[in-house]
Amino acid sequence: MTLLLWLATLPCLYWTQGADSAPSLKAAGIERVCVPPARGEEWRKAGFAPVALGEADLAVRDALLPPGIKARADRASATRSPWVDANGWRFLRHPDGQYVYDDLPAGRAALAAAEAYAYGADAVLKIDPADLESLGRMMTFLVRLPANELPDVADLAVVDDGSGPLGEVLNLLVRRNLFFRTVKAPDPSFRLNVKLGTREYPMKEAGEPSALALKIRRQLTDEARTLRIFGSEAVIARVTGDAARLRLHLLNYGGRDIEGLRIRIRGERPGGEAHMAGTGRVALQERTVIDGGTEFTLPRLGSYGVVDVPPVK
Amino acid sequence: MDRRSFVRLMAAAPFVPAVPDEAAPKLRIVTSYPPAARPGMPGPHPGRVIAVKSEKCVDTVTSAANAAVVREMMTRGMCALTGDRTAPEAWRRFFVPADVVGLKVNCGGHPWVVSAYEIVAEVIRQLMGVGIPPTQIYIYERFQNQMDTVNYAPHVPEGVQIVAAETANRRADNRGYDPATYVEADLFGEEDTRSNMMRLVSQRLTKIINIPNVKDHGATGATGCLKNIAYGSFSNVARTHHNGKSHTLSFVGTLASVEPLRSRTVLQIMDGLRGVWHAGPFAHTRRYVFYPKKIFFGTDPVAIDRLLLDIIDEKRKAEGAISIYDRSPRYLKVDDGAARDADPNVNIIIREPGHVEYAAKLGLGVADLAQIKVQDIEV
Numbered sequence: 001m002t003l004l005l006w007l008a009t010l011p012c013l014y015w016t017q018g019a020d021s022a023p024s025l026k027a028a029g030i031e032r033v034c035v036p037p038a039r040g041e042e043w044r045k046a047g048f049a050p051v052a053l054g055e056a057d058l059a060v061r062d063a064l065l066p067p068g069i070k071a072r073a074d075r076a077s078a079t080r081s082p083w084v085d086a087n088g089w090r091f092l093r094h095p096d097g098q099y100v101y102d103d104l105p106a107g108r109a110a111l112a113a114a115e116a117y118a119y120g121a122d123a124v125l126k127i128d129p130a131d132l133e134s135l136g137r138m139m140t141f142l143v144r145l146p147a148n149e150l151p152d153v154a155d156l157a158v159v160d161d162g163s164g165p166l167g168e169v170l171n172l173l174v175r176r177n178l179f180f181r182t183v184k185a186p187d188p189s190f191r192l193n194v195k196l197g198t199r200e201y202p203m204k205e206a207g208e209p210s211a212l213a214l215k216i217r218r219q220l221t222d223e224a225r226t227l228r229i230f231g232s233e234a235v236i237a238r239v240t241g242d243a244a245r246l247r248l249h250l251l252n253y254g255g256r257d258i259e260g261l262r263i264r265i266r267g268e269r270p271g272g273e274a275h276m277a278g279t280g281r282v283a284l285q286e287r288t289v290i291d292g293g294t295e296f297t298l299p300r301l302g303s304y305g306v307v308d309v310p311p312v313k
Numbered sequence: 314m315d316r317r318s319f320v321r322l323m324a325a326a327p328f329v330p331a332v333p334d335e336a337a338p339k340l341r342i343v344t345s346y347p348p349a350a351r352p353g354m355p356g357p358h359p360g361r362v363i364a365v366k367s368e369k370c371v372d373t374v375t376s377a378a379n380a381a382v383v384r385e386m387m388t389r390g391m392c393a394l395t396g397d398r399t400a401p402e403a404w405r406r407f408f409v410p411a412d413v414v415g416l417k418v419n420c421g422g423h424p425w426v427v428s429a430y431e432i433v434a435e436v437i438r439q440l441m442g443v444g445i446p447p448t449q450i451y452i453y454e455r456f457q458n459q460m461d462t463v464n465y466a467p468h469v470p471e472g473v474q475i476v477a478a479e480t481a482n483r484r485a486d487n488r489g490y491d492p493a494t495y496v497e498a499d500l501f502g503e504e505d506t507r508s509n510m511m512r513l514v515s516q517r518l519t520k521i522i523n524i525p526n527v528k529d530h531g532a533t534g535a536t537g538c539l540k541n542i543a544y545g546s547f548s549n550v551a552r553t554h555h556n557g558k559s560h561t562l563s564f565v566g567t568l569a570s571v572e573p574l575r576s577r578t579v580l581q582i583m584d585g586l587r588g589v590w591h592a593g594p595f596a597h598t599r600r601y602v603f604y605p606k607k608i609f610f611g612t613d614p615v616a617i618d619r620l621l622l623d624i625i626d627e628k629r630k631a632e633g634a635i636s637i638y639d640r641s642p643r644y645l646k647v648d649d650g651a652a653r654d655a656d657p658n659v660n661i662i663i664r665e666p667g668h669v670e671y672a673a674k675l676g677l678g679v680a681d682l683a684q685i686k687v688q689d690i691e692v
Binding site: 176260286299 | 488509
């Protein structure tokens with residue numbers, strides 16, 4: 001893949017300022033920029049290869065939530081079960097969709113970029129200019145990650161009827177790190193197929209998506225899950241892989257670094273390495289194989305990190 | 314370390330829960346540490362409690378403790394517990410110079426009810442008298458910010474280690490916990506189903522002295538020896554109680570029973586100079602502070618906590634507050650901490666004082682009052 005094509009897979013910073021701000025973008029390490037069509041020429045002259053994006057282009061993109069955690073005194077607890085705003089389910093449901101992170105509050109740009117990258121989403125970022133530096137660091141990290149385009153790993157199938165209620169169920173499945181594949185009809189290759197409106201999953205259960213996600217988790221059982229995360233309730237993973245390898249994308253929505261995150265992957269896996277935003281390449285610590293799974297500790301997780309692991313022995 | 318894994322599946326089968334229609338959660342203990350020949354809990358004195366009282370130990374106007382009186386109470390308590398004539402002899406029953414000793418204090422009741430400086434200082438003085446250097450003595454808690462607030466450093470000799478597992482209660486720092494020693498349970502559908510033991514406990518300390526306070530607790534009914542050593546030595550424990558429901562009935566004792574915590578916790582010294590009879594485990598206001606003016610000694614955490622339940626319940630009764638055993642929804646305002654703080658007849662969770670009896674069923678001590686022998690001493 002050429003560098004240009006590779007860059008095109010990254011989320012694009014939407015930047016309305018004139019090309020006189022080019023030095024600050026370059027200093028931050030931003031290489032890909034989307035600009036209003038009227039500013040295209042000046043940005044080209046400034047040495048960028050801008051993507052022209054007009055208001056109409058932006059308007060057709062689906063708006064995303066600013067990723068992060070929210071204080072919800074009535075529904076969530078900061079230390080027990082934080083309320084996480086995440087967009088993974090949208091990307092998984094419509095992988096060919098076009099998205100925009102509209103007016104991201106300060107402090108969210110890097111996580112938004114990582115989130116879009118982790119799911120391979122076509123996303124535009126409208127950021128607070130104060131985040132330029134942190135976004136630049138994240139983009140630099142993403143560009144340097146070893147290429148690894150693998151299909152999603154799924155532990156269950158969900159029959160997607162396209163409905164809004166199912167969307168919220170998918171959201172809760174993502175937030176609980178329950179990896180699914182959306183299908184048009186039940187897939188016999190999965191032990192668990194979720195189809196709303198059936199006797200097992202009555203439509204009324206979609207009204208309590210969190211409870212339904214928990215029911216699905218317990219049907220699947222924790223032992224049968226591809227991945228478990230210990231040490232945080234604010235980390236959401238996407239797992240991709242094939243017979244040869246596995247890549248874990250780990251997104252930390254908690255807003256602060258997590259020290260000593262413990263990961264468990266099903267199956268005995270002989271090694272692996274991690275690439276952490278802000279830290280770089282790190283070894284997996286305190287690795288052990290126990291009860292049919294491989295466990296290791298990541299010393300520190302900022303907004304985003306990936307772990308590449310070899311195949312099951 | 315050899316990866317010999319002692320895995321036990323536990324359910325509440327041997328115990329009749331207070332609410333029979335609620336299934337007790339399955340708790341899975343994972344540890345590679347075998348028990349000692351005689352585990353520290355209940356230790357050599359099951360069912361035995363020494364209760365030393367002194368009217369002069371604390372000034373109820375200023376809330377200041379009298380260090381000299383506390384020292385005398387400590388001497389009398391330890392000697393009575395072991396049957397020795399002098400304090401050094403008594404302390405040598407439990408410790409040798411090579412020991413690395415942890416003092417599990419309680420800082421959650423700052424500013425009014427925390428493990429008293431005077432008791433902590435006297436414990437350290439006696440340990441040093443045994444020949445243990447200060448660098449082998451650790452005062453520990455889970456949260457560094459609480460330790461910083463209470464600040465034991467000016468009250469103890471230089472070199473004593475003051476450590477915590479996490480910077481604060483933010484669930485962002487797991488480095489201080491042992492990833493291979495934990496209790497696993499899915500209580501409310503939480504994603505992180507593990508509570509890990511502090512590395513300090515599993516990998517550094519050889520002995521532990523538990524120094525809890527006399528406190529009311531919204532989820533357990535009261536918090537003393539068992540909860541202080543259990544919830545103060547493991548991660549991710551706040552998950553056991555919310556939305557009005559508490560799984561502390563079985564969780565407290567189960568955590569305390571995990572090796573090596575159970576074997577290494579050899580001495581219980583419950584600080585009852587001051588206490589909290591409502592809105593615990595916190596003591597943000599002096600409104601609910603009271604003064605039992607006692608220190609309890611023993612090796613059996615269950616026996617001491619069984620007495621504690623009565624102390625808290627009787628004080629509440631005297632203040633016209635509902636019993637810690639009250640399970641009526643009438644008094645329940647789920648997770649409404651402000652209402653609980655304002656009114657002693659508000660529960661935010663159904664309390665589980667039965668956790669003490671449950672711990673007895675796990676072999677941690679004696680909960681039957683008829684079998685508990687209390688020796689009262691007046692100083």
